[in-house]
Amino acid sequence: xxxxxxxxxxxxxxxxxxxxxxxxxHAEARPHYGGSVEAxxxxxxxxxxxxxxxxxxxxxxxxxxxxxxxxxxxxxxxQPDLAVGVPVLxxxxxxxxxxxxxxxxxxxxxxLTPSDVVQSLERVHASTKWLLAPVSAIRVDxxxxxxxxxxxxxxxxxxxxxxxxAVTKKGRPPGERPVxxxxxxxxxxxxxxVELRAFDDYFAGRAYLDDITLRWYDTADGEARRFExxxxxxxxxxxxxFANAKPTFVADAKQSPVALLVYLGFGRAHADxxxxxxxxxxxxxxxxxxxxxxxxxxxxxxxxxxxxxxxxGGAELDAAGRTGDLDKARAQLANLPTRKLELLIEDTRPDDxxxxxxxxxxxxxxxxxxxxTAVPSKDLAERIAKGTxxxxxxxxxxxxxxSSMWWGAAFAAGNDDWPVAQLADGAVDPQKAAAxxxxxxxxxxxxxxxxQLWHRTDIRGVGFDRSGRPCFADxxxxxxxxxxxx
Numbered sequence: 026x027x028x029x030x031x032x033x034x035x036x037x038x039x040x041x042x043x044x045x046x047x048x049x050x051h052a053e054a055r056p057h058y059g060g061s062v063e064a065x066x067x068x069x070x071x072x073x074x075x076x077x078x079x080x081x082x083x084x085x086x087x088x089x090x091x092x093x094x095x096x097x098x099x100x101x102x103x104q105p106d107l108a109v110g111v112p113v114l115x116x117x118x119x120x121x122x123x124x125x126x127x128x129x130x131x132x133x134x135x136x137l138t139p140s141d142v143v144q145s146l147e148r149v150h151a152s153t154k155w156l157l158a159p160v161s162a163i164r165v166d167x168x169x170x171x172x173x174x175x176x177x178x179x180x181x182x183x184x185x186x187x188x189x190x191a192v193t194k195k196g197r198p199p200g201e202r203p204v205x206x207x208x209x210x211x212x213x214x215x216x217x218x219v220e221l222r223a224f225d226d227y228f229a230g231r232a233y234l235d236d237i238t239l240r241w242y243d244t245a246d247g248e249a250r251r252f253e254x255x256x257x258x259x260x261x262x263x264x265x266x267f268a269n270a271k272p273t274f275v276a277d278a279k280q281s282p283v284a285l286l287v288y289l290g291f292g293r294a295h296a297d298x299x300x301x302x303x304x305x306x307x308x309x310x311x312x313x314x315x316x317x318x319x320x321x322x323x324x325x326x327x328x329x330x331x332x333x334x335x336x337x338g339g340a341e342l343d344a345a346g347r348t349g350d351l352d353k354a355r356a357q358l359a360n361l362p363t364r365k366l367e368l369l370i371e372d373t374r375p376d377d378x379x380x381x382x383x384x385x386x387x388x389x390x391x392x393x394x395x396x397x398t399a400v401p402s403k404d405l406a407e408r409i410a411k412g413t414x415x416x417x418x419x420x421x422x423x424x425x426x427x428s429s430m431w432w433g434a435a436f437a438a439g440n441d442d443w444p445v446a447q448l449a450d451g452a453v454d455p456q457k458a459a460a461x462x463x464x465x466x467x468x469x470x471x472x473x474x475x476x477q478l479w480h481r482t483d484i485r486g487v488g489f490d491r492s493g494r495p496c497f498a499d500x501x502x503x504x505x506x507x508x509x510x511x
Contacts, residue, residue, distance in 0.1 A: 064259035091191035144196025233501035292414030313349035332435030439467020
């Protein structure tokens, strides 16, 4: 029985008990395999390579197509996924052995082996310095992988649950047609959507839904219109009534943990300005975060100056963070040249434009002139990688787990390797990290947000993991959708 099959067994018992409240059609129906759904992603993925996954859209797809050694459940508890059990330390606590589940297959039918795991982790080790900084060597040991540690690591399972550590075939970049071992096969990639098909041989048990279409939009109301016309079963932007009528379908709503960080990043197009820590601190002081509390479509939004959520030990927003401190901002800018800057946003994340407009207003109050440019996700990722930008609005999705994960990911988002040495010693000291972050300001955190899904009432099992990713592999049809009364 797979990990979500055991969860579903409990869920079905509850549904059986309360089924009469859903009417005759629901009471007589039973969860069954089959059916197709359409939902929205929070923007277009720039890549299907899990190593490069940072945004909510990218990590959502990575979680459906690929598997990691461990996975953070909805309760935040790290559980084995491709691993058979917890890591086993030797007496000196410098070597870890992780047994790999047998019988796992990739989508092309080939067996997933410990060698695939080692090669995947070696690629992560080479490309993402902070993520496996505590690990000095990785090798195959029979039906297991063995990690040599530089120091004991309390959060090793959390590190190995990060979506970037997903296992790919022979550890290679998956390219435009990814082959993973996850619950869904990525079968079609189009300009505005991807289509996924349930993987029949998934080791944890086949997902109930046959097909999932994940679409992205460049307008704020496009998604709601798809839901209203019955073409989509989910809406992340709410349920909208058109032509002064009630919405066609009754919808329930579920909200994820507040686990998605939205931040302001810095490029090198005008490095004499944006590369200055003084300039970055000025931006941090200039922005009053209270203005972000009204962003979005009703999901929970928590403005922040910290890259770590409160649940993981992040600092609460102070008075300067709520309203801004323009005097301190101007003082930081005193000896810097004046430049007209460009603020990039991803053109399929409408909320980012709303956030960017508030940033522009705040910067204008201290004499920083900037304009907004919307670009496709791949162009945004390319310009960030090449440094041919001034500012951009970014997303960072990570499990609500130890603060070391958040500090490492936040510094890395700003291309800053400060946490690497700390993690090589086993963990990031939160006080040292906060001090270094305030001094270096690799990114400027703006807000944490939840993800809210409105869904038709014939879809059950709707939930999220601790990263705020919808658990599509747990969902199933139940009965018929209820329509609003005229």
